[in-house]
Amino acid sequence: MNKRALISVSDKQNIVEFAQGLVKLDFEVVSTGGTLRVLQEAGVPAVSIDTITGFPEILDGRVKTLHPFVHAGLLAKRGNENHRQQLEDNNISPIDVVVVNLYPFKETLRKQDVTHEEIIENIDIGGPTMLRAAAKNYADVTVVVDPTDYPEILDSLRSGDLDYTKRQQLAAKVFRHTAHYDAMIATYFTEQTEEDFPENYTATYEKVQTLRYGENPHQQAAFYKNPLEKGGSLATAKQLHGKELSYNNIQDANAALEILSEYRQPAAVAVKHMNPCGIGVRESIFEAFQTAYDADPVSIFGGIVALNREVDATTAEKLSEIFLEIVIAPSFSEKALEILTKKKNIRLLELTLEDNKITNKVTTVGGGVLIQHSDDGSVDESQLTIATKRTPSEQELEDLLFAWKAVKHVKSNAIVLAKDKQTIGVGAGQMNRVGAAKIAIEQAGEKTAQAVMASDAFFPMPDTVEAAAKAGVTAIIQPGGSKRDQDSIEMCDSYGIAMVFTGMRHFKH
Numbered sequence: 001m002n003k004r005a006l007i008s009v010s011d012k013q014n015i016v017e018f019a020q021g022l023v024k025l026d027f028e029v030v031s032t033g034g035t036l037r038v039l040q041e042a043g044v045p046a047v048s049i050d051t052i053t054g055f056p057e058i059l060d061g062r063v064k065t066l067h068p069f070v071h072a073g074l075l076a077k078r079g080n081e082n083h084r085q086q087l088e089d090n091n092i093s094p095i096d097v098v099v100v101n102l103y104p105f106k107e108t109l110r111k112q113d114v115t116h117e118e119i120i121e122n123i124d125i126g127g128p129t130m131l132r133a134a135a136k137n138y139a140d141v142t143v144v145v146d147p148t149d150y151p152e153i154l155d156s157l158r159s160g161d162l163d164y165t166k167r168q169q170l171a172a173k174v175f176r177h178t179a180h181y182d183a184m185i186a187t188y189f190t191e192q193t194e195e196d197f198p199e200n201y202t203a204t205y206e207k208v209q210t211l212r213y214g215e216n217p218h219q220q221a222a223f224y225k226n227p228l229e230k231g232g233s234l235a236t237a238k239q240l241h242g243k244e245l246s247y248n249n250i251q252d253a254n255a256a257l258e259i260l261s262e263y264r265q266p267a268a269v270a271v272k273h274m275n276p277c278g279i280g281v282r283e284s285i286f287e288a289f290q291t292a293y294d295a296d297p298v299s300i301f302g303g304i305v306a307l308n309r310e311v312d313a314t315t316a317e318k319l320s321e322i323f324l325e326i327v328i329a330p331s332f333s334e335k336a337l338e339i340l341t342k343k344k345n346i347r348l349l350e351l352t353l354e355d356n357k358i359t360n361k362v363t364t365v366g367g368g369v370l371i372q373h374s375d376d377g378s379v380d381e382s383q384l385t386i387a388t389k390r391t392p393s394e395q396e397l398e399d400l401l402f403a404w405k406a407v408k409h410v411k412s413n414a415i416v417l418a419k420d421k422q423t424i425g426v427g428a429g430q431m432n433r434v435g436a437a438k439i440a441i442e443q444a445g446e447k448t449a450q451a452v453m454a455s456d457a458f459f460p461m462p463d464t465v466e467a468a469a470k471a472g473v474t475a476i477i478q479p480g481g482s483k484r485d486q487d488s489i490e491m492c493d494s495y496g497i498a499m500v501f502t503g504m505r506h507f508k509h
């Protein structure tokens with residue numbers, strides 16, 4: 001008896017060649033509606049699925065292969081005498097090779113102006129059912145879900161080395177594929193029903209690339225993207241120049257983009273080890289970068305710079321004066337590209353900035369993950385409470401709000417000093433708040449006079465205010481809410497400092 005192959009594919013690339021190869025290997029090819037048409041038009045002697053089922057495709061294709069004659073043919077254990085007898089009693093032939101790929105659910109979901117009905121119709125039911133049945137019975141059945149595997153499968157079938165291990169690998173690929181497919185459907189449904197943290201977390205990702213190594217050379221790593229993310233993102237950014245991104249590059253670039261998304265005017269952000277070392281907001285992107293650079297000309301070396309306007313030639317000249325790992329921007333002028341691509345070691349990323357929104361943050365912990373909404377909290381002037389006798393001046397207020405946006409992205413405990421929409425001192429990741437303040441003050445040096453200070457969380461004691469006051473800080477922004485707020489307020493008042501409360505904390509661990 002001939003071996004039998006069942007082919008039912010949405011993505012018809014290379015299917016004719018593959019089916020021809022199977023026919024040459026004496027397979028009888030059985031197929032569904034559209035696939036059958038493509039095969040027959042190409043002269044492949046395929047027969048319709050209803051020759052097995054004796055039942056027509058019905059309900060607009062919702063039921064084509066969902067039939068015991070198909071599934072018994074896939075699931076019967078060839079070495080099991082009972083199974084063999086039952087197939088014979090019911091006049092069912094076994095199916096040896098299954099070639100299926102699924103309705104394009106992801107592609108449909110990502111289409112502009114797609115309707116819910118169209119999305120629902122693109123949930124494949126019969127395909128995953130066949131794939132899973134064949135994969136479960138991999139000991140006897142070869143299952144192929146990926147068109148790029150066709151040539152290798154044919155080679156193996158020809159040489160007779162499509163063995164147990166290889167079939168198990170194909171089955172594993174199928175179960176990953178159907179799990180990924182279902183996870184995308186689950187995500188879509190969960191979004192529709194607005195369930196925030198459901199009983200199972202079923203996020204799924206697609207591999208972008210294997211990375212050379214992880215955070216350190218002895219750690220292996222890979223980059224995966226969210227298949228449902230629409231618009232520009234780090235995963236889909238266009239790399240215009242330079243070596244492959246590293247694990248640390250991707251983390252730092254992400255941090256730079258998150259900070260940049262806070263600012264609407266021309267802004268430049270320089271990042272080192274996921275903390276901002278310089279942020280500048282100005283009228284032009286050149287001035288913004290100059291300002292971010294001047295904020296800390298030492299730390300920016302080897303850093304990552306993100307800009308929210310096109311990089312022009314003058315900005316490119318300035319950028320090329322120092323060693324930078326990556327420059328990210330929405331676009332680069334031709335001249336700018338010419339200048340920057342002369343530098344072998346710089347990486348240039350082009351990326352649409354507005355769409356780079358992340359809604360959930362996932363952190364792995366021993367035995368699980370923690371999931372929270374990303375910190376998209378912000379405050380404007382109307383939400384501030386003035387806690388001190390003195391009200392901040394207009395200039396101070398502008399700088400306070402600028403510094404507040406910056407401190408949100410600094411590792412806690414975090415203190416940012418700023419003046420004229422430029423960060424001048426950043427104290428990051430300290431175990432006590434006054435320690436972070438001291439680092440920021442030391443870095444800012446004489447510039448601390450007339451500067452403003454932002455603190456990501458409240459002051460448990462008045463010591464940070466005191467250190468700031470002595471260094472010349474004139475205004476402070478912080479969440480407020482400490483039992484000892486009054487001590488800090490009195491300390492401010494005694495130095496004539498204006499302090500405002502945001503009522504919102506920005507811890508970042």
Ligand SMILES: NC(=O)c1ncn([C@@H]2O[C@H](COP(=O)(O)O)[C@@H](O)[C@H]2O)c1NC=O
Nearest residue numbers: 010032033034035062064065066125126127
């Ligand atoms: N309902 C069924 O019985 C069924 N059986 C196979 N399919 C899918 O139909 C597609 C192929 O259809 P066609 O050969 O008609 O182009 C494949 O993606 C396959 O996964 C089905 N469709 C959806 O559920």
